[in-house]
Amino acid sequence: MRAFFVLPFLALFAASCSSSQTPDSRIAKNPKIFRALELEQQSLVEVGKIQNGMTPAAVFLAWGGPDRKAEGEKDGSRYEQWIYNSLSPVVLQSAWGGWSGRGWGPGWSVRRSGIAGPGWGPWGWNGGMGTNVAYIPSASSWVKFINGKVESWQRGRPE
16 A cells, blocks of 8 residues: 555656756757757757857757746847746744754754654654755746847856
8 A cells, every 4th residue: 555655756756857957968868959050059058058049949958948938028029038947945943843863864864844743754753943944946047039049148156
């Protein structure tokens, strides 16, 4: 019975691990698109960079798919904007507690909090006051396309 609940999570984990996370893996899955690019653009895409004039396909190979898309109009021209998120840590206080101890796996020693009150949870005992760190997505990079070409872009840098 327990395997019935675990198998869907294992399948989801395996699927997320196989997603395209690097320019190399996206190029390997889309060699035809990559070969259609100019040599200068191929060199940029291989190292995860973009430039004005690139197509959405080239940007996809370099940066991956966007987290969101937006449309708009400026000076009589319609545009599409791709928005990429990064995760920002936020420290949260818990009224129900946290614990200090070991969770699952070797070498894990983290401070976590819970919302269900005292008791055993997936990371061990949840008993007193404590804090937790949540990761909130926020827009960090943008690419604006006009007539199917990059018109402008901005890339956030890790802090």
